[in-house]
Amino acid sequence: MQYAIPAPPPWWSRLLARMSPTEDMPTRGRHPRALVTPHHDEPRPTLAELYRARRLDMVRLALFLVDDLHTAEDVVQDAFAAVCRHHGTSLDGLQDPAAYLHTAVVNAARSVLRRRRTARGHTPPHAGYGPPVDEGLLLAEEHRQVLDALAQLTRRQREVLVLRYWSELTEAQIAKTLGLSRGTVKSTASRALDALEKKLKVVR
Template sequence: MRSRDDRDRAAFDEFVAARSGSLLRTAWLLTGDHHLAEDLVQHALMQVARHWERISTSPEAYARRTMHHQHISLWRKRRFSETALSGYDAAQPAADSDLRLSVTEALARLTPKQRAVLVLRYFEDLTEVQAAAVLGVSVGTVKSSTRQALGRLRVLAPELADLVGVES
């Protein structure tokens, strides 16, 4: 008979195998850099492993929240410079590579906070209240940041207006 530690380890290993690709895509959207994305996922998975017994009912939510918080901490501390996104193919190829490149380049030109809000709202499909909770800000801040980010995207990449049904 397997011990509880062995069962926990097996469940964690299954979680990592099943969800690490999705976590990496989200981390890449947040950071715009493959290496930083891998670091975010690795940090999140270490936290998940450390707290597995307590969070085993919702490890993915915990991992995503950890990634978002770690990303916010990084850009608050370092205010690192933005890098152009190129050459990275997110694990699920899009049908239209030109569109994918346009979205990628447009996201890279947003501030880290604007990118985080858009990723949470439109890629993670969180509500304004959920996004505010993840980012540790008010709902009003999420609303205004979303409005500002979308406005900036309209200026930076007017060709993306068709994605949201907005006329330029």
């Protein structure tokens, strides 16, 4: 069966619109993509330039994956550290810094979630994990509901939706980032949106 990734639903567009940037956070309409994905005849960015251009956007991406602002910031730091370990600060050997960074953030988020599942297996039920005290400054109630619903999806479903509708990656880019086929990306996105819509209707 062939699937087509549908347009983002209205509630998702409202969510992104309400995540208004702070004065030092670039807006979604002004991603410095040319800086982090240079053409063949343009110099590649350094690690410092990549960090300045994409750190806050990657924190937002990680937030959707790990559902905790402080943890999301740690995930992004780990991802940049991994980029530095493998490619140094000049990034000369890295053909597509933006794509590599997305993969590094997803991998770091996966590691966090694995550790979290292990920790929860040895933690009394009443302890749990709660949002940091300042997360309310970033997340309104609608944000909270969407993040809670996202957390109930499978890891693959959550990653595909976030990369598609938040990071605005193409099917091919998502497939490369997650190591999936394009057909799997399409079918996963379609099923994930259906599941997410049903979960959000329950809480409303």
